[in-house]
Amino acid sequence: MYQSVRAAAISLKPKKWDKPYNADKMEAFFVEAARDRPDLILTTEGVLEGYVIMDVIEGRAEAEAVLDVAEPLDGPYIQRFRKLATTLKTCLAFGFAERIGGDVFNAAIFIDSQGDIRGKYHKTQLAEGTHASWYFNRVGTTLRAFDTPIGRVGFFICNDRWNPMIARTLVLDGARLLLIPSYGARNKLQNQTVMARARENGVPIVEANVGMNLIISKGEIAGYKWGVDKITTATIEVPAAPSATSARELERQYVDGQAAEMARRHEETQKRLNGAPNLVEKANYGELIAKES
Numbered sequence: 001m002y003q004s005v006r007a008a009a010i011s012l013k014p015k016k017w018d019k020p021y022n023a024d025k026m027e028a029f030f031v032e033a034a035r036d037r038p039d040l041i042l043t044t045e046g047v048l049e050g051y052v053i054m055d056v057i058e059g060r061a062e063a064e065a066v067l068d069v070a071e072p073l074d075g076p077y078i079q080r081f082r083k084l085a086t087t088l089k090t091c092l093a094f095g096f097a098e099r100i101g102g103d104v105f106n107a108a109i110f111i112d113s114q115g116d117i118r119g120k121y122h123k124t125q126l127a128e129g130t131h132a133s134w135y136f137n138r139v140g141t142t143l144r145a146f147d148t149p150i151g152r153v154g155f156f157i158c159n160d161r162w163n164p165m166i167a168r169t170l171v172l173d174g175a176r177l178l179l180i181p182s183y184g185a186r187n188k189l190q191n192q193t194v195m196a197r198a199r200e201n202g203v204p205i206v207e208a209n210v211g212m213n214l215i216i217s218k219g220e221i222a223g224y225k226w227g228v229d230k231i232t233t234a235t236i237e238v239p240a241a242p243s244a245t246s247a248r249e250l251e252r253q254y255v256d257g258q259a260a261e262m263a264r265r266h267e268e269t270q271k272r273l274n275g276a277p278n279l280v281e282k283a284n285y286g287e288l289i290a291k292e293s
Contacts, residue, residue: 007041007235011213026043044095124140145174152173
C-alpha cells in the first residue's frame with residue numbers, strides 16, 4: 001500500500017537580495033539533481049530572493065526593498081521555473097517571498113512536471129512573530145494539502161516544524177507526503193523533531209535546509225547530507241490514502257501469509273519446549289511467551 005517515489009533535496013544557500021544570481025544557481029542545481037531522474041526536487045526556504053526578512057527586522061535594509069524583491073505568482077521567475085519543470089520532466093518545489101498586492105508572505109510553491117502550479121503555502125509560524133504594520137512579513141492563516149502527480153502533499157516551512165499541530169492538520173487534510181523548505185537550525189534536535197513529525201503522522205518527509213538535507217521514509221532516515229549546496233536523492237514510500245479498498249487489500253495480503261507465519265512460530269515454540277530440561281524451565285518459558293505476546 002505504498003507508492004515508491006524518488007525525491008531529491010538541495011541544501012542550496014542563496015545570495016541575499018540577488019534574484020538573478022539565485023535563479024541561475026537554482027536552475028543549475030535543479031538540472032544537476034534531475035540527472036538522477038527524481039520525481040520531485042525540493043530546495044530551501046526563501047531561496048529566490050535570499051531570505052532577506054531579518055535584514056529588515058534587524059535594521060540592515062528598508063521594508064520597501066522587500067516589495068521590490070518579492071515575486072508575484074505570475075512573475076517572470078516563477079514562469080521560468082514552470083518552464084524548467086517541463087524541460088526536466090520532474091516536479092520542482094522551493095521557497096520564495098511572494099508579493100500579493102502590497103503584502104509579502106514567506107511562501108513555498110509546488111510545480112508539477114507539466115509546469116502547472118499544484119499548490120502553494122504561506123508560513124504560519126514565524127519565529128520572529130509579526131505585527132499589523134509588517135506588510136513585508138505577513139503570516140499565513142491556512143493549512144491545506146494539495147493534489148500532485150505523486151499523491152497529496154503538504155508544505156510546512158522551517159519554524160513550522162516545531163509545532164506538531166501544523167503537520168497533523170496537513171495529514172488530516174489528506175497529505176501523504178510532507179515537504180519542508182528551511183533556512184534554520186540544523187542540529188540534532190531539529191533532526192529529531194522532523195523525525196518525530198514523520199513518525200507521529202506515518203508519512204515521509206523531505207527537508208531541504210540551508211546546510212543540510214534530510215529525507216525520512218517509513219519513520220527512518222532514507223537520505224541525509226551535511227553541508228551547503230549538496231544534493232541528496234532517496235526513494236521514499238508514500239502511503240496510500242485511507243480507504244476501505246486499501247484496508248481490505250492490505251488485510252488480504254496479511255491473511256494470505258498468516259497461516260504460514262503462525263505455523264513457523266508454532267514450530268519454534270515446540271522446539272524450545274522440547275529442548276527444556278525440566279518442567280520448571282518449561283513453566284518459566286510459558287511465562288516468557290505470555291509476557292512477549
